Amino acid sequence: MAEKEIRSGFIAIIGRPNAGKSTLLNRILGQKVAIISDKPQTTRNSIRGIYNSPDMQAIFVDTPGIHKPRHKLNERMMAASNAAMADSDIVFYLVDATASFGSGEEYIIKELASCKCPVFLIINKIDLILPEQLLPMIAAYSTHFDFTEIVPISASTGESVDRLLKVIEEYLPVGPRFYPEDIVSDQPEQLLISELIREQVLHATRDELPHSVAVTISAMEERPGDKLYIEANIYVERDSQKGIIIGKQGQMLKNIGSGARREIERLLGCSVYLELHVKAKKDWRNNERLLKDWDPTNE
Numbered sequence: 294m295a296e297k298e299i300r301s302g303f304i305a306i307i308g309r310p311n312a313g314k315s316t317l318l319n320r321i322l323g324q325k326v327a328i329i330s331d332k333p334q335t336t337r338n339s340i341r342g343i344y345n346s347p348d349m350q351a352i353f354v355d356t357p358g359i360h361k362p363r364h365k366l367n368e369r370m371m372a373a374s375n376a377a378m379a380d381s382d383i384v385f386y387l388v389d390a391t392a393s394f395g396s397g398e399e400y401i402i403k404e405l406a407s408c409k410c411p412v413f414l415i416i417n418k419i420d421l422i423l424p425e426q427l428l429p430m431i432a433a434y435s436t437h438f439d440f441t442e443i444v445p446i447s448a449s450t451g452e453s454v455d456r457l458l459k460v461i462e463e464y465l466p467v468g469p470r471f472y473p474e475d476i477v478s479d480q481p482e483q484l485l486i487s488e489l490i491r492e493q494v495l496h497a498t499r500d501e502l503p504h505s506v507a508v509t510i511s512a513m514e515e516r517p518g519d520k521l522y523i524e525a526n527i528y529v530e531r532d533s534q535k536g537i538i539i540g541k542q543g544q545m546l547k548n549i550g551s552g553a554r555r556e557i558e559r560l561l562g563c564s565v566y567l568e569l570h571v572k573a574k575k576d577w578r579n580n581e582r583l584l585k586d587w588d589p590t591n592e
Contacts, residue, residue, distance in 0.1 A: 300465040301350040302382030309397045312387045313417040317448035318342045318355040321458065325560070326478040326485065341479050343472050349462050350470045354381065383411050383464055390418045390426070390445070394433055402437050411441035411464050415457070420447040483510040486557055490525055490569070493552040497545055498537055505530045506538075507577060520564045523557070532573045539571055546571065 306314045319325050322342045340355040386405060388398065405412055414434055419427060431443055442460055446453040472479065487508040494506050512524035527549075529535055539546045546569060554567045577583050 297347075298467055299348055299350060299470065300462055301352075301468040301470055302465040303352045303354060303380060304383045304385060304461065304465075305354045305356060305381040306385045306387055307356050307401065308385075308387035309389070309392075309401065312389045312392075313448045314355050314387050315340070317385075317387065317415070317417065317446070317454070318353050320448050320451055320454055321353060322477050324477060325556075326480070343477055343479070344458070345470070345474045346458075349458075349465060350472065350474075351458075351461060351465065352471060381410055382466060383413060383461060384408055385413050385415050386440075387415045387417050388434070390416050390422045390430065398434075399437070405438060412438070413460075414438075414440040414443045416443070416445040417448050419445045420450050420452060482561070483513065485560060486510055486513075486523060487525065489556040489560065490527070490549070490553040490567075493549045493556070494527060494538060496552070497549050505534060505578070516566065518564075520566045521561065522566045522568070524568045525570070527569060527571045528574050528577055529571065530573065530575060530577060535571045535573055 306317060308314055318340065319342075321344050326340060326342045342353045342355065344351045344353065384405065386401065414431075416427070416430060416434075427445055431445075434440070435443070441464070444453065444457050444460060446457055448454065478485070487510050491506060491508045494508070498506075507528040509526050509528070510523060511526055512522065514522050516522045527538060529538065537545070538549070540548075550567050550569050553569075554565050557565050557567065574583065
């Protein structure tokens with residue numbers, strides 16, 4: 294008996310920092326694969342999430358927020374976003390309904406001009422605006438680009454996300470499932486774990502260390518008692534920043550570790566012993582060699 298014909302393909306989620314791209318990906322998948330923070334530029338790698346239904350397999354690529362690069366790290370982030378757009382069957386341009394149209398949107402729309410696939414305008418956070426504000430917003434964006442579809446949603450509440458999934462099914466090509474149906478992400482475990490730790494650092498330190506933190510996994514091994522031992526390094530750029538993360542009598546680091554361990558156990562479904570170390574690497578965001586060494590997706 295022939296396998297049922299389905300639609301499948303890749304969808305890049307792009308937009309300005311803090312538009313809600315990771316929140317949307319997690320909402321579509323029904324579980325957390327991308328970290329969330331109210332700080333801009335939280336996502337640094339392209340995170341792939343795989344949505345399966347009886348009629349469709351959609352591989353969503355959550356990209357770093359598009360912005361003007363200021364460091365080697367930012368350049369790598371923008372390269373990841375551009376690559377995702379070039380390789381996709383559909384592009385979601387996600388915008389924040391509470392933010393006004395500005396130079397950031399103009400920059401992204403210029404980038405979209407080279408897209409050869411359908412481009413959807415996804416207006417997010419509609420739960421935070423009045424209904425009468427929506428039509429003027431749609432009209433304003435439509436004067437700048439001929440979008441294939443315009444879909445207002447709320448990623449945080451889930452409003453109209455099911456409708457969005459129905460719409461994309463019309464545009465994805467007929468093709469095979471690229472991944473088994475029980476897989477929701479093809480990201481290396483080490484990347485997902487390091488991101489969960491970095492998320493807790495961002496939550497704990499608030500505005501003190503927005504972008505100068507990196508996390509690497511130095512060891513992962515099974516230990517007696519059915520616990521997974523994980524050793525991770527938290528890197529900052531200056532010695533003075535180490536004290537912020539460690540906190541008084543080590544309390545801040547302890548809180549970061551507790552929060553991260555809970556999230557990692559939820560992800561992996563097993564007990565975890567997490568050991569964290571804080572180290573300083575001067576100007577790591579401009580160190581191309583370190584950025585390559587620390588990227589778990591590099592072969």
